[in-house]
Amino acid sequence: MATEDATGGRGPDSTGLETATHPLPERAVCEQILARMQLIRRFEERAGEMYAKAKIGGFLHLCIGEEATIVGSEQAMRDSDYLLSTYREHGHALARGTPPGAVMAELFGKVDGCSGGRGGSMHLFDVERRLLGGYGIVGGNLPLASGVALASDYEGTDDVTLCMFGDGATNQGTFGESMNLAALWKLPIVFMVVNNQFGMGTALERHSAVTDLSRKAAGYGVPGRRCDGMDVLDVERCVGAALEKARVDREPQLVEAVTYRYRGHSMADPEEYRTKDEVEDWRPRDPLTTFPARLVDEGVLSAEEVEQLDEQAMKTVDEAVEFADRSPFPDLASLYDDIYVIGEQVRDPWWSTDSRSPDVHRGEQEREAGEVAQELAEAGAAHADETDPETRAARAQGEGG
């Protein structure tokens, strides 16, 4: 059970962050920012509902509360810049412009999903928009992002890679290793720690000796800066400056966005590690409250226009769900497709072995495997229709990540 020691006193005032008010950009930009944040919020709310209805399997990590951090950094990026994110990345894909239907279809495991139904919620990918993945291993994307930045540098382009990860990832070995290499080789990369105050269920001050995470890479030669992750304009300004430094001066940067995750780590999270009061303390900072309120206060948008944009977001999400519902599941015979690039360096031997049936065969010949193999594949797939109340009940009580 939670204790006061473990969870108390972690409101927005505890972060030591000094906030400034930035002037609003022109109306069209304000509208775009708000529409993107609303889309992410509504999408995530609906994804949660779809999870409860068992349309989405596995784990589902919602970014509700982090919309300003996501949209602010996307606003600062060029289209040609690369983005690598974590398993809490639905919002990143939406902000980069991946069609919401393709994101929802991926969550549903459908063939029209942005990863073809192979990756699921934690592994979204959109090469066209240079979203090079959501990654399921905490800290696993830092070396990958450093490699992408190395490629940009090697090819002499001025693209920058933005690598986003959580506060928990700053404790992984890859954090130090990647910072050191990026600084040593002057790579065009911005590391961005989305400090949502928790590494899964362990609060920041219980998992990191240094809680001002922007300081954590300085010893490796990567300077850090903090921004208010609940203020989309502060994020944009801070990430923009960091991207520029990396792009022009080839000096990798660390940005810490101080934000808050209103929902649990995943849907399977009873949230015993924090108090309801703490969550409520952060409510006034909700970017989906503060940003539209400011737009109305300053006469940029009317309350009705804010409402209309929100309705549009809900309509877009409705359509995304309809699209995902309509999309078929991937063909069972495609099971072995694209494990390998079949090229001329390899003869036609046994790439993969399928031993699911008595007709042991090459995986790449799954389509010609015969009736028994096909029947057994269908028999296996038919278990998808079973509801497993025990597993779901256990997950609802907080078992698993």
Added chain:
Amino acid sequence: MSEMRYREALNLALREEMQADERVFLIGEDVGVFQGAFKVTAGLLEEFGERRVRDTPISENTIVGMGVGAAMAGLRPVVELMTINFSLLALDQIVNSAASIRYMFGAQVKVPLVIRMPQGAGHQLGPTHSHSFEALYTHIPGLLVAVPTTAADAHGLLKAAIRDDNPVIFIEHETLYGRRGEVPDDQEPLRFGEAAVRREGGDVTIVGISRMAETALKAADTLSSEHGIEAEVIDPRTLRPLDLDTILTSVRKTNRAVIVEEGWPHGGVGANMSALIQEQAFDDLDAPVARVTGADIPMPYSKPLEQASFPHEEHVVQAARATLGEI
């Protein structure tokens, strides 16, 4: 034909592929100024410069991960890890990233990456520098695995590995680095998935993995000269994909199979190959498939203990004779 050492053949393949393709570059611990812990990269820093021959800090997981990222973004990195034991530090990036990325992201990108590393016992390097992990990497779908044993194969397979669009685990052997062999002039890349029949024979099939192909050949000579047994020796050269066809063709002729590997028995390459042979050629077998493996222990330092821990020709001779009912 030119005679050269195994390490020189690897060096030649790297040089040729770097000359041919600007996207190919080397990254690893001490590959540049030090010229490689086993001197495989000798002279390459001088020829290609620091942009393309990159000394790294000791950070295996990040070195491999950067290789994967650079490959996703269009380059063709060749990563050197100092020994296969150190690759365990990078297992996350090898399995969760390199092997999975193409499949889990719906084929939107490819990962043309080579990870080179030596393995093997016999140099008294103890339990953290001497192991053989080809079975571990063969286990993983998404990876290609090469285990070249001759200078010519080292050259031809490394060229193929660099040109291929998949992540390749390229396993060299510390004992083989100094071996001399003929390499055809202007040799084209060899193809993965083509086993080599090193010796023909009709009595028993012996499959030797990595350095054990050499041990199997020595054993075959003894079997012939001292026991009148003619063994067919197969070097699979690559374990993923595996040229099972050549092995099965041989087993259908000899009706007996012995698999020799330096690695551990549980879940080993031989265990897997034995299962594949009995699945595909059960009716052709006149004896159970035999395995000769390394001892099921961490590699000891002491010289007699170490030498007793991995297969020598005597073990192979004994196993082959057993399949013929002679023992």
